Amino acid sequence: MSIRAYVGILVALALSGCGVDTDADALAVKSRAATTMPSPAPSVLAPAPSPALARSPSSTAAISSPVSAAPTQPPLLINRTTTFGYSVQGRPLRVTEIGNPASAYRVLIVGSIHGNELAGDQIAAALQSAVPRQDADFWIVQQLNPDGAVAATRQNAHGVDLNRNFPFRWQPLGRRGSVDYSGSRALSEPESVAAANLIGRIHPTLSIWFHQHLAVVDDSQGPTNIERQFSALVGLRLARLTDYPGSVTGWQDSVFGPTAFVVELPAGHLATGAARRYADAIEAVATMN
Numbered sequence: 001m002s003i004r005a006y007v008g009i010l011v012a013l014a015l016s017g018c019g020v021d022t023d024a025d026a027l028a029v030k031s032r033a034a035t036t037m038p039s040p041a042p043s044v045l046a047p048a049p050s051p052a053l054a055r056s057p058s059s060t061a062a063i064s065s066p067v068s069a070a071p072t073q074p075p076l077l078i079n080r081t082t083t084f085g086y087s088v089q090g091r092p093l094r095v096t097e098i099g100n101p102a103s104a105y106r107v108l109i110v111g112s113i114h115g116n117e118l119a120g121d122q123i124a125a126a127l128q129s130a131v132p133r134q135d136a137d138f139w140i141v142q143q144l145n146p147d148g149a150v151a152a153t154r155q156n157a158h159g160v161d162l163n164r165n166f167p168f169r170w171q172p173l174g175r176r177g178s179v180d181y182s183g184s185r186a187l188s189e190p191e192s193v194a195a196a197n198l199i200g201r202i203h204p205t206l207s208i209w210f211h212q213h214l215a216v217v218d219d220s221q222g223p224t225n226i227e228r229q230f231s232a233l234v235g236l237r238l239a240r241l242t243d244y245p246g247s248v249t250g251w252q253d254s255v256f257g258p259t260a261f262v263v264e265l266p267a268g269h270l271a272t273g274a275a276r277r278y279a280d281a282i283e284a285v286a287t288m289n
Helices: 002-038 049-056 058-062 119-128 146-150 191-201 224-234 248-256 274-285
Strands: 076-086 092-099 106-109 137-141 206-212 216-218 236-241 260-265
Touching: 076 191, 076 216, 092 119, 092 191, 106 119, 106 191, 119 137, 119 260, 119 274, 137 191, 191 248, 206 248, 216 224, 224 236, 224 260, 224 274, 248 260
Parallel strands: 106 137, 106 206, 206 260, 216 236
Antiparallel strands: 076 092, 092 137, 216 260
């Protein structure tokens, strides 16, 4: 082979090897560029839910939704009559509860305690037919002395004045059948015992006991502001009557504070509409104490 031919071969090989190296370098540059190129800026993502929320798909709705209050139930209003005792001769002593038993105001009304003073029974009957109220609970005893009412006597069947038979300052008065006979001891009579038990169960915030025949509101004991208001509403004058030993209002006020008072009605039956007027006055003062 001539020298010129040999040199030509070497030149061809050299040119071929240089091409291969150039391509490899280009690939290396491209690879480095790919590995060193900065990655795109990350997008702003919402914070990941807490594990508790992640476990419960409905948790978010539960948190964002307002808590609904339980519906308010209206008070249970009642009008019921029960027997709370018996008289000497076995007649039932009945009380009508009318209103809201959950009320803080418990009002006791007694139409009569003396069997010959029955005008208050008309007021009690008017109250028993009233519409029950949400803000007060009325306890209405039409007659505490049914035996005396049948016999038209002040005393019960044992000849005892029940309004002298209660424990506060009790003392022996008179003889059996006399006007103020107080019995052999305090609470000797079944009617008095039944009334004391009822009062202890109710714990009245207000009590009104009706009598006759003086036509006054007694302000000798009890809540003075209510006595004055009641006097103005019914048109009876205020008067300070004697505080007799063993009276039921004296006993109540000694036990429960100034909550009970006496209303002395005029003699005879109440005029037409008068019973309703007294009942309205009771309703007006029911929540004053």
